Amino acid sequence: MQLTLGPVLYNWKPEEWRDFYFRIADEAPVDTVVVGEVVCSKRSPFLESHIPAVVERLAAAGKTVLMGSLTLMSLPRERKAMAELAADEAFTMEVNDLTCLGMLGGKPHAIGPFVNIYNEATAAYFATRGATRICLPPELPLSAIRAIARSQPEVTFEVFAFGRVPLAISARCYHARLNKLSKDNCKFVCDQDPDGLAVTTLDDEPFLAMNGVQTLSYTCASLLGDIDKLRDAGVGALRLSPQQCDMVAVAKLFRDVVDGKVSAAEGAPQLERLYPLRKSNGFLFSKPGAAFITDSGDVRRIVPAA
Template identity: 85%
Template sequence: MQLTLGPVLFNWNAELWRDFYFRIADEAPVDSVVVGEVVCSKRSPFFEPHLPEVIERLAAAGKKVLMGSLVLMSLPRERKAMEGLAADGGFMMEVNDLTCLRMVGDRPHAIGPFVNIYNEATAGYFASRGATRICLPPELPLSAIRTIARAYPEVTFEVFAFGRVPLAISARCYHARLNKLSKDNCKFVCEQDPDGLAVTTLDDEPFLAMNGVQTLSYTCASLLGDIDKLKDAGAGSLRLSPQQCDMVAVSTLFRDVLDGKVGAAEGAQKLDALYPLKKSNGFLYAKPGAAFITDSGDVRRIVPAA
């Protein structure tokens, strides 16, 4: 089973973003890396000057580089940018908006977790159009993953295995609205929350997290203890989504569990030390996504009070 590092979903400082990928290239035991801005095109100009050297460093380290498309395109300049990305034959494009399918044509490409693929017929449609890798939506239960993956063994099916779960995207910017700013004059206030901003209920319990125009889970998904089940289901890769923690250590821990060097229980303890945000895996068991299901099948916790 492979490991894939997903794109940085948050608005990180450009130098921090560059140095993060440099370290991933040099130290992280991942097989593939998705780079590029997928959430908000307004962020792109800050890190684009560093993109060529980041890609070169990753490729030189033997990582397969994929270029992620925007999740939601709404402006002519965004469509033009994605057309340029699709036309670049140097690296495979990961499609996150169906508009990009026309752009990539019949060339091999990947499908990101933001595209709704809920059954084997839909997966087959994308495979017939040239998709060789498909990261399934994070809300799919294990039974659906098994059915889809076994139907198309020639496709690498990936499962979202670590990180705050991407749930929705909007044309409105929550960060701007919260700060009484317009989306066009947002002042990039999302940079103040490089790991997402927690949203609480009226009872002051953490519920979701916001990231500009994107809604994420409050909890951090972790399928570290479910690796054997995912292998048996036919998953070919696990996706690790960058958070504000030592992602080299996180990827190394996942690799050690995959290779049998570390047990799942010990790995879970180490992961909590690396990133103490409450973990969840409920979607995998057809339960509320914020739940964490133990090996015995018990619900260990739902989103707790802060």
């Protein structure tokens, strides 16, 4: 079973972003790394000068590099940028917006978790269009994952296994609105929350998290204890989404559990120390996403659903 490091979803400082990937290249036992700005195109210019060095470092370390597309294209300049990325023969694109399929013209590509693939027929359609790997949406239950993965054995299926869960994307910017700014003059205030900004209910309970134009779960998904179930279902890769924690250590822990060097029971408290945000895996068991289901089937804890 492979490990994939998903794209950084947050607005990190460019040098921090670059150094993060340099360390991933040098130290993290991941097989595939997704690079690029997938949430907000306004952030892209800050990263462009660093992308060649990041890709070169990752490739030199033996990682497979995918270039992530934007999740929502709404402007001509965004479509132009994605068309240029799709035409670049040096990279394999991970598609997060279906507009990119026409740009690719059937070239081999990956599909990100932002594309709604909920059944075997949809997975088969994308496979015939050139998809060689598919990261399934994080809200799918295990039964659906199993049915889809077994229907297309030639495709590598991946599941979102760690990180705040991406739930929605909008044309409006929540961070700008919160700070009484327009989206066009946002002053990039989302960089004040490099791990997302928690959203609470009227009862002051954490509910969701916002990241510019993106809505995330408040809880951190963790399928560390469910790896054997996913392997048996035909899942070929686990996706780790970068958070403000030691992601090299997170990757090493997942690698050790996948390889059987550490049990999931032994690994769980280690993961809590690495990233103490409340964990969840409810979607996998057809429960509210913010629930955490134990091996015995008990709901260990639940917060307002996300």
